[in-house]
Amino acid sequence: MTHDDTPDDAADGRIETRAIHAGQDPDEETGAIMTPIYASSTYVQDGPGDHRGYEYSRTGNPTRSALEANLADLEGGEYGRAFASGMAGINTVLNLLESGDHVLAGEDVYGGTHRLFEQVYEDYDLEFSFVDTTDLEAVEAAVRPNTELVWVETPTNPLLRVNDIAALADLAHEHDALCAVDNTFATPYLQQPLDLGADVVSHSLTKYLGGHSDLVAGALVTDDPDLDERFGFYQNSVGATPGPFDCFLVLRGTKTLPVRMDRHCENARALARWLDDHPDVSDVYYPGLESHPQHDLAAEQMADFGGMLSFELDASLEEAAEVVSSTDVFTLAESLGGVESLIEQPATMTHAAIPAERRREAGLTDGLVRVSVGLEHVDDLRTDLESAFDTALE
Template identity: 75%
Template structure:
C-alpha cells in the first residue's frame, strides 16, 4: 500500500500489508495452505522455504498488525499465551520481572507455575502506584510487563511512566494491548518496546480463531523474537491468519459500537442499587479516568462490576442471562459474561486474589455489538432475579 504511514487507521485496517495477489488478482490475501516451497537451488529460495519459518498469509497479517500499532515489525503466534511465552524467552535464569497484581490469570499461571522453575522471579504490584513499581525494580530486572486496562479490574496503567522506569534499569517494557486494541491505544507511541495481543479477542473479533502477536519498532529485538518464534514453533496457521485479516478490516467500526454500548451499560450499572462498584475507565469516577483519556482514544468494550454477593450468588447471576453468553474469552461481536473467581482467574490462590481486589462477587463483561437496550434488559433480569 503506497503512502501507508500517511493513511488513517481505518484505511490501514483494510489495506496495510496487503496487495492484490500477483498471480490471480485476488483482492483478499489467499490462504497459502502449504508446508514447504520450491527452491531454485540448494538454499536458493524465493523468500519462503518452510511454513513454520514463514508463510505468505502470515506475512501479510504481520505487516497489517505492525502498521496498526505504528510499529515496524510484527510476529504472529498460535495463541496469545504463545506470544507472552516468547517475551519471557527473552529473559535468562536469574532475571527479574515486574508486573501487575491483577494481571490476567493465564499470564499469572505462566509466570509462577512455568517460568519460576527456570529461576525467573516476579513481583506483582499495583502498577497504578508508580512508586510501587519503582520500589520493586532491581538491578537484575529485565522486563516490566504491563496490561492496560487490566483484566479484570480495568485499572489503567501509565504506559509512558512504566517505560521510563523500565529503561532506567535497561529493562524492556512490554504492554498487553488486547483490551484496548490499536484502534484505541498504541503503546509504542508511549515508549513501550513490545506490544502483545491475543488475536483471539477484538482483532479477530468473531470468536472463531485463536492467535497471538508481538509488535516492535526495534529490528534487533524483532530478530530475537523471530528466532524464538521459529525455534519454538508456536506459529499461527494460514487459516487462522486469514480469519484475523478478515477481522482487522472491521475493527474500527466494531470498536466504535463496543465502546458506545459499554459506556451506556457501565453508567446504568453505576446507578443500580444492587451494584457495589463498576470498573470502567470511561466513568468520571474511575480513579484513572484522566490517564485513560490521555493515552486512549476511547475507553473500550470491557468492564467489570461488583455485587455484594457470595460466590454462588454471583455465579447464579452470570448463569441466568439470555443475550449475554456465559463463556470465557472476550472481544467478539457477541456479548459474553463471566465470573473471574470461578473462571478466568481461578488459578490465582484465593487469598492473593482477594488481596488484589478480585472478589467473589466480581463479574466481568465483554460488551458486544447487539442493541444496547436488549443487553440492559438482559442484565437487569439476571440481577433482579437473584438479588432483589
C-alpha cells in the same frame, strides 16, 4: 488522545484505511482482493538453498507475512510476529530472559499470564513480583538490580485499571529493563503503546483483532530490529505459529476493527452508566466513567475507553455465579472481544488459577463480574442484566 491525533500520512492514510489495506495488496497473478490462504507446508526451491522467500511454513508463510505486516502497521511499529496464541507470544517475551532475572508485573494481570509466570517460569529460576502498577512509587520500590522486564496490562484484566505507559516505560528504561505492554483490551485502534515508549506490544489476536470468536492466535510488535530478530528465532525454533487459515481470519477481522470498536465502546459506556446507578451494584470498573480513578489518564492515552467492564455485586460467590448463569443475551463464557456479549465470574473462571488469598488481595472478589460488551442493541443488554439480577438476587 483522539483518532485525529494520528498523523495523516498521504501514503498510508489513517488507521481506518490502514486496517483494510496495510500488508495486503491484491494477488498479482489472479487479482484476488483478499489475501490467499497459502495452505502449503513447504515451497519449491530453484536450487539448493535458493528459495523465493519461503522454504517451510513454520519459518514463514505468505498469509502470515501479510498479517504480521498489517499488525505492525496498525501498532505503528516496524516489525510484527504472529503466534499460535496470545500466551505463546508472552512466552516468547520470557524466552528473552535468563536464569536469575526478575520480572515486575501488575497484581491483576490476566490469570493465564499469572499462571505462566509463577507456575511455569519460576521453575526455571526466573523471579516475579506483582504490584499495583498504577502506583509508580510502588513500582519503583519493587525494582531490583536484576529486573529485566516490566510487564504492563492496560486496561488491566479484570479490574480495568489504567497504567501510565509512558511513565512505566521511562521507569523500566532507567533501570535498563524492557517494557512490554499487553494491548489486547484497548487494541491499536484505541491505544498506541510504542508511541508512548514501550519496547514490545503483545496481543491476543483471539479477542478484538479477530473479533468473531472463531480463532486463537497472538502477536508481538516492536520497533527494535534486534528484538524482532530474537522473536523470529524463537518463533521458528519453538514453532508456536498460527496456521494460514487463522491468519486469514485475523486479517478479515482487522478490516472491521474500527467500526466494531466504535460500537463496543458506545455500548459499554451506556451499560457502565446504567450499572453505576443500579442498586444491586456496589462498584463499576470502566475507565470511561468520570468516577474511575484513572479516568483522566485513560482520556489522555486512549482514543476511547473500550468494550470491557467489570462490576461488583453485593453478593456471595454462589449468588454471583447465579447472576452470570441467568442471562440469555449475554453468553456465559471465557474470552472476550467478539461481536457477541460475554459474561463471566473471574473468581471461578478466567482468574481461578490465581490463589484465592492473592486474588482477594488484588481486589478480585467473589462478587466480581466481568463482561465483554458486544454489538447487540444496548437496550437488550440492559434488559438481560436486569432480568438476571431479578432472578439471582431476589
